[in-house]
Amino acid sequence: MAELLAPAGNPEALDAAIGEGADAVYMGLRSFNARMRSPNFTWAQFEAAVESLHKRNKKLFVAVNTVIEEKELERMYRFLAYLNKTGPDGIIVQDFGVLALAREYFPKLRVHASTQMNISSAKGVNVLSRAGVSRVVLSRELGLEEIRAIKAATSCELEVFVHGALCVSESGLCLFSSYLGGKSANRGMCAQACRRLYTAENESGRSGYFFSPHDLQLIDRIPDLIQSGVHSFKIEGRMKSAEYVGTVVSAYRYMMDHWEEDRKAAAETAKRILADDFARAKTRYWYDSGKAENVLNPDQPGGTGIFLGSIIRTKSAGAAEGGKTQGGKTVLAALSGGRYDPEAGDSVRLHKSNDELRESWKIKTVRTENGVRWIDIPAGFSTGDKVYLLQTKNMSKRYPHVLPHSLSKYRSQPGDGKLPPTALFAHTETRNAAPKKTGKGKRPDPFPEGVYVQVSSPADFYQALVCKPVRILVDLTPATAAFLLRGGKTENGEKSASGGAQAVPVSKKQCVLTLPPFLPQAEEAATEELVEKLVKAGYRLFVANNPAHLGILRAAAQKTESGPLCIAAGPYLYAFNSRAAAWLQNQGAEAFISPYENSRKNLESVFSPEERRKVILPVFAYPALFRMRFDPSESYGFRWFSNKREEVFRLVPRPGDGSVVVPEIPYSIADKKTLLDRLGFTRLLFDFSNALSSRKEFRAVMDSWRKGLPLQNISRFNWKDGFYDPEKIEELKQLSKRQQAERSKASLPAARKKSGGTARRHSAARRK
Numbered sequence: 204m205a206e207l208l209a210p211a212g213n214p215e216a217l218d219a220a221i222g223e224g225a226d227a228v229y230m231g232l233r234s235f236n237a238r239m240r241s242p243n244f245t246w247a248q249f250e251a252a253v254e255s256l257h258k259r260n261k262k263l264f265v266a267v268n269t270v271i272e273e274k275e276l277e278r279m280y281r282f283l284a285y286l287n288k289t290g291p292d293g294i295i296v297q298d299f300g301v302l303a304l305a306r307e308y309f310p311k312l313r314v315h316a317s318t319q320m321n322i323s324s325a326k327g328v329n330v331l332s333r334a335g336v337s338r339v340v341l342s343r344e345l346g347l348e349e350i351r352a353i354k355a356a357t358s359c360e361l362e363v364f365v366h367g368a369l370c371v372s373e374s375g376l377c378l379f380s381s382y383l384g385g386k387s388a389n390r391g392m393c394a395q396a397c398r399r400l401y402t403a404e405n406e407s408g409r410s411g412y413f414f415s416p417h418d419l420q421l422i423d424r425i426p427d428l429i430q431s432g433v434h435s436f437k438i439e440g441r442m443k444s445a446e447y448v449g450t451v452v453s454a455y456r457y458m459m460d461h462w463e464e465d466r467k468a469a470a471e472t473a474k475r476i477l478a479d480d481f482a483r484a485k486t487r488y489w490y491d492s493g494k495a496e497n498v499l500n501p502d503q504p505g506g507t508g509i510f511l512g513s514i515i516r517t518k519s520a521g522a523a524e525g526g527k528t529q530g531g532k533t534v535l536a537a538l539s540g541g542r543y544d545p546e547a548g549d550s551v552r553l554h555k556s557n558d559e560l561r562e563s564w565k566i567k568t569v570r571t572e573n574g575v576r577w578i579d580i581p582a583g584f585s586t587g588d589k590v591y592l593l594q595t596k597n598m599s600k601r602y603p604h605v606l607p608h609s610l611s612k613y614r615s616q617p618g619d620g621k622l623p624p625t626a627l628f629a630h631t632e633t634r635n636a637a638p639k640k641t642g643k644g645k646r647p648d649p650f651p652e653g654v655y656v657q658v659s660s661p662a663d664f665y666q667a668l669v670c671k672p673v674r675i676l677v678d679l680t681p682a683t684a685a686f687l688l689r690g691g692k693t694e695n696g697e698k699s700a701s702g703g704a705q706a707v708p709v710s711k712k713q714c715v716l717t718l719p720p721f722l723p724q725a726e727e728a729a730t731e732e733l734v735e736k737l738v739k740a741g742y743r744l745f746v747a748n749n750p751a752h753l754g755i756l757r758a759a760a761q762k763t764e765s766g767p768l769c770i771a772a773g774p775y776l777y778a779f780n781s782r783a784a785a786w787l788q789n790q791g792a793e794a795f796i797s798p799y800e801n802s803r804k805n806l807e808s809v810f811s812p813e814e815r816r817k818v819i820l821p822v823f824a825y826p827a828l829f830r831m832r833f834d835p836s837e838s839y840g841f842r843w844f845s846n847k848r849e850e851v852f853r854l855v856p857r858p859g860d861g862s863v864v865v866p867e868i869p870y871s872i873a874d875k876k877t878l879l880d881r882l883g884f885t886r887l888l889f890d891f892s893n894a895l896s897s898r899k900e901f902r903a904v905m906d907s908w909r910k911g912l913p914l915q916n917i918s919r920f921n922w923k924d925g926f927y928d929p930e931k932i933e934e935l936k937q938l939s940k941r942q943q944a945e946r947s948k949a950s951l952p953a954a955r956k957k958s959g960g961t962a963r964r965h966s967a968a969r970r971k
Contacts, residue, residue, distance in 0.1 A: 205428070205429050205433060205434060205435065205436055205459065206226045206227055206262075206434060206435040206436065207224065207225050207226045207227070207435075207436055207438075207452065207455055207456060207459060208225065208226065208227045208228070208229060208264070208362065208435050208436060208437045208438065209223075209225035209227070209228050209229075209438050209440075209448060209451075209452045210228070210229060210230075210367075210438055210439065210440040210441040210443065210448060211228040211229065211230040211244075211252075211441070211448075212230070212231075212242060212243070212440070212441035212442055212443065213242045213243075213244075213445070214244075214248060214604075214605070214606050215444075215445035216440075216441075216443070216444070216445045216448045217230070217252060217605050217606070218445065218602040218603065218604055218605050219445040219446070219448045219449030219452065219600075219602050220448050220449070220452050221256070221259065221261060221602070221605050222449065222602030222603060223448075223449045223452035223453040223456060223602075224452060224453070224456035225261070225452050225456070226261060226262065227261060227262035227263065227264060227292070227435070228252075228256070228261070228262075228263055228264070229263075229264040229265070229266055229295060229437075229441075230243070230244055230249070230252070230263065230264075230265065230266065230441070231243045231244070231265070231266040231391075231441060232244055232245075232246070232249055232265065232282075233245070234278075234282070235267050235269055235271065235275075235279065235282060235301075235391075246285075246613070246615060246616045246617075247610040247613040247614070248606060248610065248613075249265075249289065250289055250613040250615055251606045251607055251610055251613050252605060252606060253289055253290055253291055255605050255606060255607065256605065257290075259605075262292040262293075263291045263292055264291060264292055264293045264294065264295055264315065265286060265291045265293075265294050265295065266294075266295045266317075266441075267279075267282070267283075267286075267294045267295060267296050267297075267301055268295050268296060268297040268317035268319050268391075269297060269298065269319075269389060269390050269391045270297060270298045270387075270389045270390065270777050270779045270780075270783075271298050271300060271301065271779060271780055272779055272780060272805045272808075272925075272926070273779070273780045273781060273805055273808040273809045274805070274808060275780070276300065276304075276622060276780055276781070276782060277621065277622045278617075279300075279301060279304060280304055280308070280620065280621075280622040281617040281618055281619065281620050282617050283301070283304055283305055283308070283309050283312065284308075284309065284617065284618065284620055285615065285616065285617040285618070286309075286312060287309040287311060287312050288615065289615060292313065293312070293313035293314065293315050293337070293338065294312055294313070294314055294315065295315045295316075295317045295340065296314055296315070296316065296317055296320075297316075297317040297319035297320055297375065297389070297777075298777065298779065298780070298783055299776070299777070299778075299782070299783040299786040299787060300779070300780040300781070300782030300783035300784075300785075300786065301782075302314055302316075302331075302334065302335070302336065302786065303782045303783070303785065303786040304622075304782055305335075306334070306335040310335075313337045313338070314335060314336050314337060315336065315337065315338040315339070315340060315362070316331050316336045316338070316339040316340060317340055317375075318340040318341065318342055318343065318364070318374045318375065319374060319375040319389065320339075320340075320374075320375060320750065321342055321373065321374050321375040321376060321720065321721065321749060321750075321775070322339050322340075322341060322342060322749075322750065322751070323341060323342035323344065323345055323349075323374070323721065323722060323723045323724060323751075324353065324722050324723060324724045324726075324727040324751045325352065325353045325355075325356035325357050325724060325727065326722075326727055326731075326750075326751035326754040326755055327339075327722070327749060327750045327751035327754070328341075328353060328356075328357045328359050328361070329356070329357050329359070329754060330750045330751060330753050330754040330790070331359070331750055332357060332358070332359040334786075334790075336359065337359070337360060338359065338360035338361070338362055338434065338435070339359055339360070339361060339362065340362040340363075340364075340437065341353065341361060341362065341363050342373065342374040342375075342721075342723075343363075343364050343369060343370070343374060343419065343488065343489075344373055344374065344488070344489050344721070344723065344832045345363075345489055345490075345723060345724065346489045346490055346491065346725075347424065347427055347428070347431065347490055347491070348725075349723060349724035349725055350363060350428070350431055350433065350724075351431045352724050353724050354431055354432045354433065360434040360435070361432070361433050361434055361435075362433070362434060362435035362436075362437055363428065363433050363435075363436065363437065364419060364437045364438075364439055365419070365420075365421040365422070365424075365425065365428070365436045365437065365438065365455065366418070366419055366420055366421065366422070366438045366439065366451055366455065367418060367419055367438055367439025367440050367443075367451075367482075368416075368418055368419075368439050368440070368482075368483075369416040369417070369418065369419050369486070369488065369498070370388075370397065370416070371397040371414045371415070371416050371498075371499070371829055371831060372397070372829040372830050372831060373720070373721040373830045373831065373832060373861075375389070375775075376720055376721065376775060376827070376830040377393070377396075377397075377828070377829060377830075378799060378800055378826055378827065378828050379396035379397070379828035379829055379864070380392070380393045380394040380395070380396050381800045381920075381921065381926070382800070382826065382828050382866065382870075382918070382920060383396065383850075384927060385921055385924055385925065385926050385927035386926075386927045387800055387921075387926050387927070389777065389800070390926050390927075392926070392927055392929075396414075396828070396829075397414040397415055397416070397829070398412065398414075398415045398504070399412070399414075399558060399846060399847075400412060400504075400557070400558035400846070400847060401413050401414070401844045401845065401846055401852075402844060402845050402846075403839070403840075403841040403843070403844050404841065404843035404844055404845055404851060405840075405841045405843070407840075407841075409841075411501030411502060412500070412501050412502070412503060412504055413499065413501045413835065413839060413844065414499065414829065414835070414864075415499060415500060415501070415503070415504070416483075416486070416488075416498050416499055416500075417483050417484045417485055417486035417497065417498060417499070417500055418482050418483040418484070418485055418486070419439070419485070419486060419487070419488055420477065420485035420486070420487065421487060421490060422454060422455065422458055422470060422473045422474060422477060423458075423470040423473075423474070424487065424490060424491075425455065425458045425459060425462060426462045426463075426466055429459070429462075436455065436459075438451050438452065438455065444593075444594060445602075446594055446600065447480055447481065447482065449600060449602070450476060450477065450479050450480045451477065451480055453476050454473040454474070454476035454477045454480075455473070457469065457472060457473050457476065458470065458473040481508055481509055481592065481593055481594060482508075483500070483503070484500055484503070486498050489832070494833070498833070499835060501839075504554045504558070504561075504589065504591075508551070508552050508591030508592055508593045509541075509542075509543060509591060509592045510540070510541050510542075510589070510590075510591055510592075511538055511541040511543055511545055511551060511590040511591060511592050512538030512539050512540040512541035512589075512590060513538065513539055513540050513587060513588070513589050513590075514536045514537070514538060514580075514584060514585065514586050514587065514588045514589075514590065515537050515538065515539045515586060516536070516537040516575075516586065517534045517535065517536045517537075517580075517584075517585060517586065518534065518535050518577075519532075519534060519535070520532065520533045520534050520535045520568070520579055532582050533567075533579045533580065533581060533582060534579070534580060534581075534582055534584075535568070535570075535577040535578065535579055535580075536577065536578055536579075536580045536584070536590075537575050537576065537577050538576070538578070538590055541590075543592055544576060545566055545569060545576075545578050545590075545592065546566070546569055546595065546596060547566055547567060547568060547569045547596070548565065548566065548595075548596025549565070549566045549592060549593075549594065549595050549596055550563065550564070550565050550566075550592075550593040550594040550595075551563070551564050551565075551566060551590050551591060551592055551593060552564070552590070552591045552593055553580060553581070553584050553588060553589070553590050553591075554588060554589045554590075554591070555584065555588050556587045556588050556589070557847065558847060559847065560583060560584075562581055562583075562584075563593065564580060564581055566578050566579060567579050578590075648816075649743070649744055649769035649793060649794075650674065650744075650769070650771060650793065650794040650817075650819060650886060651673050651674075651886075652673070652816070652885040652886055653672065653673030653674075653885075653886065653887075654670050654671060654672045654673060654887055654889065654905075654908075655672055655673065655674045655675075655676060655715075655819055655886060655887065655888040655889065656670045656672040656674075656675050656676065656888075656889050656890075656891065657675075657676035657677070657678075657717065657888060657889070657890040657891060657892045658675065658676070658677055658678075658891055658892055658896070659677070659678050659857075659891075659892040659893070660677065660678065660680070660682065660683055660686075661677060661683060661686045661687065661691070661707070661709075663677075663891065663896060664677075664707070664708050664709050665708060666891075666896055666897075666898050666901050667891070667901070668708060668709075669898060669901045669902060669905065670889060670901060670904075670905050672713075672889075673713070674713055674714075674715050674744070675709050675713060675714055675715065676715040676716075676717050676746060676888070676890075676892075677714065677715070677716060677717065678717050678719065678857075678892055679716040679717060679718050679719070679730075679733065679734075679737075679745075680719075680858060680859055680860070681729070681733065681859060682858065683716075684733045684736065684737060686707075687707065687714070687737065687740070687742065688736060688737070688740055690706055690707060691706025691707035711740075711741045711742050711743070712743075712744075714742060714744065715744040715745065715746060715771070716737060716742060716744065716745050716746070717745075717746040717748070717773065717892075718730070718734075718745065718746060718747060718748055718749065718752045718755075718773075719748065719749075719857075719860050720748035720749050720773070720775035720830065721749070721830060721832065721860070721861075722749050722751045722752070723832070726859075727751065727755075730755060731755050731758065731759070734755055734756065734759045735759045735762060735763060738759045738760065738763045738765050738768065739763050739765070743765070743768050743769050744768075744769045744771075745768055745769070745770050745771070746770075746771045746772075746773040746796065747770055747771070747772060747773055747776065747792070748773035748774070748775040748776060749775065749776075750776075753770070753790045753791060753792075756768050756770055756791065757791060767791070768791075769793055770791050770792050770793060770794075771792060771793065771794040771795065771796055771819060772784075772787040772792035772794070772795045772796065773796050774796045774797065774798045774799050774821065775798075776792075777798050778795045778797070778798070778809070779798060779801065779805065779809070780809055781809050781810075784809060784810070793817070794817050794818070794819055794886070795810075795817055795818055795819065796818075796819045796820075796821065796888060797818055797819070797820050797821060799821055799824060799826040799870065799920065800826075800920060800921050800926070801921065801922075802921045802922060802923070802924070802925035802926070803922050803923065804925055805925060806818070806820070806884075807882065812882075812883045815882070815883040815884055815885075816883075816885070816886070818884055818886060819886045819887075819888050820879065820884045820886065820887055820888060821870075821888045821890055822871065822872050822873045822875070822879070822887045822888065822889060822908070823869060823870070823871045823872075823873045823888075823889045823890060823891075823904050824869060824870050824871075824888075824889075824890035824892075824893075825865040825866060825869050825870070825890070825891075825892075825893040825894050826865065826866070826870055826890075826893075826920070827863035827864070827865060827893060828852070828863075828864045828865060828866065829863060829864040830861070830863050831861045831862050831863070831864075832861040833861050833862070834854070834856045834861060834862040835854065835862070836854040836856065836862065841854075842854045842855075843867075850866070850867070851866075851867035851868075852864050852865065852866055852867060853865050853866075853867060855893055863893060865893040866918065868916045868917055868918055869894070869914075869917055869918070870917065870918045870919070870920045870922075871904070871907070871913070871914050871917040871918070871919075872919065872922050873887075873889070873904055873905075873907040873908040873914065874907050874908070874910075874911050874912055874913040874914070875911075876908050876909070876911055877911055887908070889904060889905075889908075
C-alpha cells in the first residue's frame with residue numbers, strides 16, 4: 204500500500220495530519236531545513252513526536268534539506284548524531300556532504316534524497332541508490348510516463364509530490380532570491396521571487412505575477428500513481444495552517460481508500476473536500492501530456508486564498524470597532540468583486556496593489572450600511588488593494604493531540620561531539636596530493652591554470668577566442684553535438700559560414716561539454732547517446748551538473764572502452780563544503796566549478812591552498828535565476844521585465860531545455876585578479892552562456908580582469924556578504940541598538956544624526 208505523507212510545520216498541523224489519516228509526516232527542526240520561515244519543532248517536541256507516532260505505527264521523517272557551508276559541518280555532525288539517537292524513520296537531505304556524513308558515521312539513519320537534489324531520471328536515482336539512499340523524492344516537473352519509466356528501471360523507493368505549492372524553477376535550481384539579497388532557496392530562506400509583481404519592458408507596460416504558479420493537484424490521478432509503483436505520495440505545506448493540512452489529507456486519504464470501489468465517484472468526493480483548501484487555482488503541471496499545462500496565473504497575487512474583493516472605499520473605524528493595531532488604527536473597508544461574504548472571525552490576507560505590502564488579518568467587525576458590507580482592516584491599505592479569504596471561522600476542527608501535555612521528560616539535545624579530524628582533512632586518498640607533473644609518461648592536467656570561457660553554442664567560439672582561453676565550455680545540446688560530430692560542417696557537408704578556414708576552431712582537448720542541470724527521464728536516452736558519440740569522436744572533457752550525469756559519463760567510458768573521462772563537478776552540484784566535494788570526487792570529479800552563490804569566505808574554507816588547483820571559479824556570469832522546463836515568453840509576448848525596484852531581467856529561451864531568467868547586470872569579480880592569484884585561485888571561468896554577447900563585451904570583461912578595474916553596473920552576488928544569516932542580522936541589530944544608546948547618553952547632536960545601523964546592506968548596494 205502506498206504511503207500518504209503529510210507536512211507538519213507545527214504541533215497543530217501534526218495533529219490534523221494524523222487525525223485525518225496520514226501514514227507519515229515530515230517536519231523540520233530549528234535548523235538545516237528548507238522551510239526556515241516555518242515555526243518548526245523544538246527538540247522536546249520532536250522527541251515526543253517520534254515516540255508518540257511510533258506507538259501509533261506512524262512514521263516521521265526529518266527535513267535536513269539545505270546545503271551547508273564548511274563552518275557548519277561539525278554542527279551538522281552533532282545534529283545527525285542527535286537524530287540517530289532519537290530515531291526518526293528517515294532524514295530528507297539535499298547536500299552530498301550530509302549524505303556522506305550520514306552514511307559514514309550513522310549508517311542506521313535512512314536517507315531520502317530531497318527534491319532539491321533535482322533527481323528526474325532513472326540514472327540519477329540509481330547513482331544515489333548505490334550511494335546508500337533508500338528513497339528519492341522526484342522532481343515535480345515530470346509526467347506519468349516518465350515516472351513509470353523511472354520506477355521500471357530502479358528498485359529504489361520513489362516519492363512524488365501530489366498536492367501543494369509549485370516552484371516555477373526546476374527543483375533545486377532557483378537562485379533568484381539568493382541573488383537579490385542572499386536569502387537562498389537552497390538554505391531554506393526563499394523570499395518567493397516567483398510570487399512577486401513584475402512589469403513588462405515593452406510598449407504595453409503590462410504588470411503581473413508572471414512567474415507565480417498554480418498549485419499542484421493530482422487527486423484524480425492517484426490510482427495511476429499507485430499502479431505505477433510509487434511508494435509515497437507527498438503533500439506540500441509545512442508553512443500552511445492545520446486546517447489546510449487536515450483538509451488536504453482528508454481528501455487524499457479518501458481517494459486512496461475508495462478508488463478501487465468507484466474511481467469516478469471517489470474523485471468527485473475528494474474534490475469536494477479539496478474545494479475548502481483555500482489555496483491557489485490548480486494545475487496538473489507536466490503530469491498528463493508531457494508539457495506544462497495551465498501553470499501560471501499572472502493576474503492573481505502569489506499568496507493563497509479565495510478572492511474576497513477589491514477595496515472600493517474606506518472610512519474611519521472608531522475605537523469601538525477594532526481598536527489599534529501594531530501599524531496604527533484600523534479602518535473600515537467596503538469590498539467589491541468577490542463571491543463570498545466575509546464574517547467576523549474569518550482570516551484574510553490583504554495585498555497592496557503595488558505589491559509593496561502583504562498582511563494577514565483576522566476580521567473582528569462586519570456591518571452592513573445601506574446595502575454595503577464593511578469589514579475592519581489594518582491601516583495602510585486603501586482603494587484598489589485586494590483582500591483574500593484564508594480561513595473561515597467555522598473551519599477550525601479539533602483533533603486529538605499527538606504530543607503529550609507535558610514535555611518535561613524529553614531532554615535530549617545535540618551534544619558537543621567532535622567530527623573526527625580525518626573526516627575534515629582526509630576524505631579521499633587524493634586530497635592534499637601534490638599536483639600531477641606533466642613530464643613524459645605523465646597525464647597532463649585536464650583542467651590547467653588559465654582562463655576558461657563558457658558559451659551557449661559553437662557560434663560563439665570565435666568571440667570566446669578573444670579571451671585566449673585554455674578551455675572553452677559549451678552547453679551540450681543536440682545542435683552542438685551535431686556541429687562537433689560533423690567537424691563544423693553543415694548538414695550538406697559544406698563548412699560552416701562562421702567557421703572560416705577552420706570549421707571548428709577549438710581542439711577536442713580544449714573543448715569542455717557542459718551538461719544541462721535538469722535531465723528529465725524523457726531525455727535520458729538521447730543524452731546518453733550524444734555523450735557516447737562524442738566520447739567515441741575523441742571528446743573527453745565534461746561538466747556534470749546533475750547526479751545522473753555521473754552515471755551517464757561513467758557508463759559512456761565503459762561502453763566505449765575509452766578509459767576514464769575527465770569530469771568537473773558543475774556549479775549545480777553544489778560543492779559548498781569539503782564533504783560534498785569529497786563525495787563528488789569519489790564519484791569521478793577531478794575539478795569543481797564553484798556554485799554561483801558561493802562566498803569568498805566559504806570557498807577559502809572548503810579548499811586548502813594546495814587544493815585550490817581543483818577549483819574553477821566563476822568570475823563573470825549572467826547567472827540563471829530561474830530555470831524552467833517551459834518558455835512563458837511564448838504566451839506573454841515579452842522577454843524583458845522589471846521588478847518594483849526597477850531591476851531588469853531577461854527571459855532567455857533555451858532550445859530543447861525550456862528557458863531561463865537572467866539579470867540585466869552581470870555578476871562579476873573579474874577585477875579581483877590580484878586577490879585571486881594571491882589566494883591560489885588560478886582557474887577562472889568567464890561565463891557568457893546567457894549573455895547577449897558581443898566581441899566588445901568579451902574584450903571589456905577581459906580588460907577588467909587584466910587591468911584590475913571593476914566593470915560598471917555589476918553585482919557581486921554573495922561573494923563578499925555570503926548567505927543571509929538571520930542570527931548574524933539580529934546580532935548586528937543589537938549592536939546597533941547599543942551604539943545608539945551610548946550616543947544618546949553622550950547627548951551629542953552630531954552623533955545622534957548618524958545612522959547606527961550596521962545591518963546587512965540592501966540588495967541594490969550589492970551591485971556596487
